[in-house]
Amino acid sequence: MKKFIIGTIATVLLLTISIGIQQGLLFAKPFPYDDEQKGLDTQIIIHLSHVVAENTPKGQAANKFAELVEKNTNGKVKVHIYPNASMYNDENEFQALQNGKVEMIIPTFSKMTSFVPNWQVLDLPYLFNTDDEVHEVLTGSIGEQLLNELKPFHIKGLGFWHNGFKHLTSVDHPIHTFEDLKGLRIRTMPSKTLEKQFEAVEATPIPISFSEVFTDLESHAIDAQENTASNIYSKGFYKVQKHMTLTKHGILGYAVLINENFWNSLPSKIQKQIMAAMKETTDWQFEQAVLMNETDLQKLEQQDNFEIYSMNNEERQRFKEKLTPVYDLYRASVQNNQILSEIEKIVSP
Numbered sequence: 001m002k003k004f005i006i007g008t009i010a011t012v013l014l015l016t017i018s019i020g021i022q023q024g025l026l027f028a029k030p031f032p033y034d035d036e037q038k039g040l041d042t043q044i045i046i047h048l049s050h051v052v053a054e055n056t057p058k059g060q061a062a063n064k065f066a067e068l069v070e071k072n073t074n075g076k077v078k079v080h081i082y083p084n085a086s087m088y089n090d091e092n093e094f095q096a097l098q099n100g101k102v103e104m105i106i107p108t109f110s111k112m113t114s115f116v117p118n119w120q121v122l123d124l125p126y127l128f129n130t131d132d133e134v135h136e137v138l139t140g141s142i143g144e145q146l147l148n149e150l151k152p153f154h155i156k157g158l159g160f161w162h163n164g165f166k167h168l169t170s171v172d173h174p175i176h177t178f179e180d181l182k183g184l185r186i187r188t189m190p191s192k193t194l195e196k197q198f199e200a201v202e203a204t205p206i207p208i209s210f211s212e213v214f215t216d217l218e219s220h221a222i223d224a225q226e227n228t229a230s231n232i233y234s235k236g237f238y239k240v241q242k243h244m245t246l247t248k249h250g251i252l253g254y255a256v257l258i259n260e261n262f263w264n265s266l267p268s269k270i271q272k273q274i275m276a277a278m279k280e281t282t283d284w285q286f287e288q289a290v291l292m293n294e295t296d297l298q299k300l301e302q303q304d305n306f307e308i309y310s311m312n313n314e315e316r317q318r319f320k321e322k323l324t325p326v327y328d329l330y331r332a333s334v335q336n337n338q339i340l341s342e343i344e345k346i347v348s349p
């Protein structure tokens, strides 16, 4: 009897081992660790698409936001970032967000002005003088009012981020006075106010997607463009332009947008954790953007065959006056002039 029991146990054991080997359950290599396997069924993924390089104010802030979201939610929410227009570009990212093909995008507010005309106010030339003024406007009640205008599009605005002040670059001759802009084909972001700004100095504005600016400058399809030092450096525009003039004539900043259905599907605890990550990133981001533009301007100063000029105060004043009709056109074209009046109370004249 004892022999029979031992024999049966041994047979069962042998059978189990041989089936285990056949099925690859024994001696199989463990799966490589993949953090997406952990809690796969409950993990929430946010796909975030943007158009600039990672070493820029927006690219760095997106990375920081992703880190903080993961930390605050204890790994439950992961943000996958697609920089450099590798997923969607300027032309199709807003539609992709509306259709829920991507959960988050971070366009410049200028690129949103065809949907939200009141945001043109932020494109007005020489409206802001300092980064602190930009911070106060974009992170205060005015910023909130502007974000509320996204409601009809079923998009939630989480906040605004800053890049910096725009300057001009050109290829054939330097821009010392606004008269030097006459006749140039200048790339702009798609914004009526930006187009009118260049029409006011008799240049031809050409709206082009950011991902095409380098090749269009290289092929001389355009002569000039406006941008921040960080975008000019990180995208290598200095390799295909010869001159840069520090005009500081406008600002470039971003709206951090999330698909509203997706947002509403999140538990309120997660929403709060994401908003906390957003607030911390925003505070860090505004300072970081200023530092990054300073450093990138220094790097631009070291480039061969690339000259940087500052516009003297007298010329700057003339340029500013030349652009005042843009304000009249803006006032005539938007429904809400209240926002401009509120900004004018914050910025120094």
Ligand code: LMR
Pocket: 051, 052, 058, 107, 108, 163, 189, 209, 210, 227, 231, 252
């Ligand atoms: C541009 O198109 O010039 C910039 O808006 C790109 C960006 O997102 O900073």
